[in-house]
Amino acid sequence: MRSVVVGVVGLTVLARAVASAAVVAAGPEFQVNTYTTGTQYAYRHAVCASDAGDFVVVWYSVGPDGDGHGISAQRYDRNGVPQGGEFVVNEYTTGVQRGANVACDADGNFVVLWRGDQDPGVGVFGRRFDSTGVPRGSEFRVNTYTTGAQYRTMAAVGPTGDFVVVWASAGQDGDDQGIFAQRYTSAGTTTGGEFLVNTYTTDAQRVPVVAVGPEGDFVVVWSGEVDGTHEDVFARRFASAGAPAGTEFRVNAYTSGAQRVPAVAYGAGGFVVTWESAGQDGSDSAAMAARFASDGTAIGTEFQVNTYTTDRQFYPWPAMDAAGNFVIAWAGYLQDDPGGGVFARHYDADGLPVGTEFRVNSYTTGNQSTYVAIDSDKDGDFVVVWGSDGQVPGGGYDVFAQRF
Numbered sequence: 523m524r525s526v527v528v529g530v531v532g533l534t535v536l537a538r539a540v541a542s543a544a545v546v547a548a549g550p551e552f553q554v555n556t557y558t559t560g561t562q563y564a565y566r567h568a569v570c571a572s573d574a575g576d577f578v579v580v581w582y583s584v585g586p587d588g589d590g591h592g593i594s595a596q597r598y599d600r601n602g603v604p605q606g607g608e609f610v611v612n613e614y615t616t617g618v619q620r621g622a623n624v625a626c627d628a629d630g631n632f633v634v635l636w637r638g639d640q641d642p643g644v645g646v647f648g649r650r651f652d653s654t655g656v657p658r659g660s661e662f663r664v665n666t667y668t669t670g671a672q673y674r675t676m677a678a679v680g681p682t683g684d685f686v687v688v689w690a691s692a693g694q695d696g697d698d699q700g701i702f703a704q705r706y707t708s709a710g711t712t713t714g715g716e717f718l719v720n721t722y723t724t725d726a727q728r729v730p731v732v733a734v735g736p737e738g739d740f741v742v743v744w745s746g747e748v749d750g751t752h753e754d755v756f757a758r759r760f761a762s763a764g765a766p767a768g769t770e771f772r773v774n775a776y777t778s779g780a781q782r783v784p785a786v787a788y789g790a791g792g793f794v795v796t797w798e799s800a801g802q803d804g805s806d807s808a809a810m811a812a813r814f815a816s817d818g819t820a821i822g823t824e825f826q827v828n829t830y831t832t833d834r835q836f837y838p839w840p841a842m843d844a845a846g847n848f849v850i851a852w853a854g855y856l857q858d859d860p861g862g863g864v865f866a867r868h869y870d871a872d873g874l875p876v877g878t879e880f881r882v883n884s885y886t887t888g889n890q891s892t893y894v895a896i897d898s899d900k901d902g903d904f905v906v907v908w909g910s911d912g913q914v915p916g917g918g919y920d921v922f923a924q925r926f
Contacts, residue, residue: 544876544877545849545866545868545876545877545880545926546926547924547925547926548602548903548925548926549602549925550884550924551882551883551884551885551922551923551924552602552922552923552924553913553914553920553921553922554579554581554596554608554907554920554921554922554923555581555583555594555596555608555920555921556596556607556608557583557585557586557594557608558914558916558917558920559584559585559917560583560584560585560917560918561583561584561917561918561919561920562581562582562583562594562909562918562919562920562921563581563582563583563591563620563892563893563909563919564579564580564581564892564893564895564907564908564909564921565580565581565582565620565621565622565623565893565895566623566676566731566785566837566839566893566895567623567624567625567676567731567785567839567895567897568580568581568622568623568624568893568895568907568921569624569895569896569897569905569906569907569923570624570625570626570632570897571626571897571898571899571903571904571905572626572627572628572629572630572653572899573628573629573844573899573900574600574630574899575599575600575899575901575903576597576598576599576600576605576630576653577597577598577600577626577897577899577905578595578596578597578598578624578626578630578632579595579596579598579624579907579921579923580593580594580595580611580622580623580624580634581593581594581595581622581921582594582619582620582621582622582636586608586610587610587612587615587619588615589615589616589617590615590616590617590618590619590639591618591619591620592610592611592612592615592619593610593611593612593619593620593622593634593636594608594609594610594611594622595608595609595611595622595624595634595655596608596609597655600899600903602925605654605655606655609655611634611636611649611661612636612638612647612649612661613649613660613661614638614640614647614661616640617638617639617640618638618639619636619637619638619639619647620636620637621636621637621673621674621675622634622635622636623635623636623675623676623677624677625676625677625678625679625685626679626897627679627680627683627685627708628681628900629653630653631650631651631652631653631658631683632650632651632653632679633648633649633650633651633677633679633685634648634649634651635647635648635664635675635676635677635687636648636675637672637673637674637675640663642668643668643669643670643671643672644671644672644673645663645664645665645668645671645672646663646664646665646672646673646675646687646689647661647662647663647664648661648662648664648677648687649661649662650710658710659710662710664687664689664704664716665689665691665702665704665716666715666716667691667694667702667716669693669694670691670692670693670694671691671692672689672690672691672692672702673689673690674689674690674728674729674730675687675688675689676688676689676730676731676732677732678732678733678734678740678788679734680734680738680740680762681734681736681737681738682708682738683707683708684705684706684707684708684713684738685705685706685708685734686703686704686705686706686732686734686740687703687704687706687732688701688702688703688719688730688731688732688742689701689702689703689730690702690727690728690729690730690744694718695718695720695723695727696723697723697724697725697726698725698726698727698747699726699727699728700718700719700720700723700727701718701719701720701727701728701730701742701744702716702717702718702719703716703717703719703730703732703742704716704717705764713764714764717764719742719744719758719770720744720746720756720758720770721758721769721770722746722756722770724747724750725746725747725748725749725750726746726747727744727745727746727747727756728744728745728746729744729745729782729783729784730742730743730744731743731744731784731785731786732786733786733787733788733793734788735788735789735793735816736788736789736790737762737816738762739759739760739761739762739767739816740759740760740762740788741757741758741759741760741786741788741793741814741818742757742758742760743755743756743757743773743784743785743786743795744756744757744784745781745782745783745784745797748777752777752779752780752781753780753781753782754772754773754774754777754781755772755773755774755781755782755784755795755797756770756771756772756773757770757771757773757786757795757814757818758770758771759817759818767817767818768818771818773795773797773812773824774797774799774810774812774824775812775823775824776799776802776810776824778800778801778802779799779800779801779802780798780799780800781797781798781799781800781810782797782798782800783797783798783836783837783838784796784797785797785838785839785840786840787840787841787842787848788816788842789842789843789844789845789846789848790842790844790845790846790871791815791816791846791871792813792814792815792816792821792846793813793814793816793842794811794812794813794814794840794842794848794850794873795811795812795814795840796809796810796811796827796838796839796840796850796852797809797810797811797838798810798835798836798837798838802826803826803828803831803835804831805831805832805833805834806833806834806835806855807834807835807836808826808827808828808831808835809826809827809828809835809836809838809850809852810824810825810826810827810838811824811825811827811838811840811850812824812825813873821873822873825873827850827852827867827879828852828854828865828867828879829878829879830854830857830865830879832855832856832857833854833855833856833857834854834855835852835853835854835855835865836852836853836854836891837852837853837891837893837894838850838851838852838894839851839852839894839895839896840896841896841897841898841904842898843898843899843900843901843902844900844901845871845902846871847868847869847870847871847876847902848868848869848871848898849866849867849868849869849896849898849902849904849926850866850867850869850896851864851865851866851882851894851895851896851906852864852865852866852894853865853890853891853892853894853908854891855891857881861886861887861888861889861890861891861911862889862890862891863881863882863883863886863890863891864881864882864883864890864891864894864906864908865879865880865881865882866879866880866882866896866906867879867880882906882908882924883908883910883922883924884924885910885913885922887912887913888910888911888912888913889910889911889912890908890909890910890911890913890922891908891909892908892909892910892911892919893908893909894906894907894908895907895908903925903926904925904926905923905924905925905926906923906924906926907921907922907923908921908922908923909921909922910922
C-alpha cells in the first residue's frame, strides 16, 4: 500500500531517499489546514502518495462541515504545492465523523475512510475521489453488520486500483472485539461480503491495519489480547482473491508487557511491521519492527528502531518504496525537550539502517507527537504528517507536514 497553508513553491525536485544517499528535507515544514478554529486532528495514516509523488492529507476537525467533527482533505503536487483548497469529504454532517485515513492508487486516485456516528450506530464510511479531487460517487457505509460499534478503520489500494478496508467490530466475532475486512473493485463495488480476519476470538482484537503487495495479495495486522493480560501483534495474509494464505501468526518475539499500535508497509520482496513495545528498550516503550517475505517467512529477527531510549517512543509507522527501501517514523517524548517530537529512520531493502535516527519537526515548542503518519512514492521520496499543539497562535492542535 502506498500507502502542508503554505505551499513549498519554487523547489526543484524532491530529494531522493535512496539507500545510497542521505535523507534530505525538501523545504521547511508546513501547515496543512487553513481552517484553524479549534483543534485539527491528523489520525494514523493521514497521508498517501501516488507513484509520481503527488499526495493527499486528511484530518478531522470541528466546524468545517457545519456540525461536530467532520473530515477535511487537502491535495498537493509532488513539489508540495497545494492543489485547490482544503475541502470537506463527508456528506453526512450530523454528529461526529472522525478517525480519517486515506489510501492512494498509483495514479493518485484515492479513497478516504472514517468512523461516523450515523444510525443505526457507529459505523465505517468511505468516499472515493479521482486524482483531481473530484468525488467518484457519494459516501458509502462499509460495514454490513451494524450492531454495536465498528471503528478503527483503514484502507489499502492494490496495483489495479482494487482496495481493501479493515476495521474493528464490537461483539461480532462472539467476544469483545474482532477484525473484519471488505474487498472492493477499482470501481468501488464490493467483492464478496465482509469477512472475519482473526481466528483467535477470545478477548479483544483491535487497531487493525492493512497493506497490499505488488501482486495484489494483502496482509492484515492487529493488536490482540492474550489471556486477557497483555497485547501482542498478530498478522494474517490473504491472496489477491481474498482467500486466507495460512492462519494468523504472532509478529513480535518479545512478549513481556504490551505490544500494541501496529502498522505495516508492503513493497518489493515483502512487508515490514512496526509496533510499540512496553519496556523493551529499558524505558517506557520502544519503536520495534520486523521484516517478512511475501510468503510470511520472517526475515531476520525483530529490531529496535529508536536509538534514543529515554521515556516513550510510540506510534511507529513504516513507508516503503518500489525497491523495498523503507522509512519508519514515530513520536518520542523528551528527546526534543520540552515536549514530544517526531523522529524517523531510513533503511535499505536489506533492512540495514542508512544513517541514524533524525528529527522530523523543526518547531519544538510544546507537543508535536500526535498520530504520526508517513507515506512514500515509488522512488522513495516521502512526506511525514503530525499534529502540533500551540504552533498556530490562539489554536489547539493543527496539522503539519515535512517532505523529504
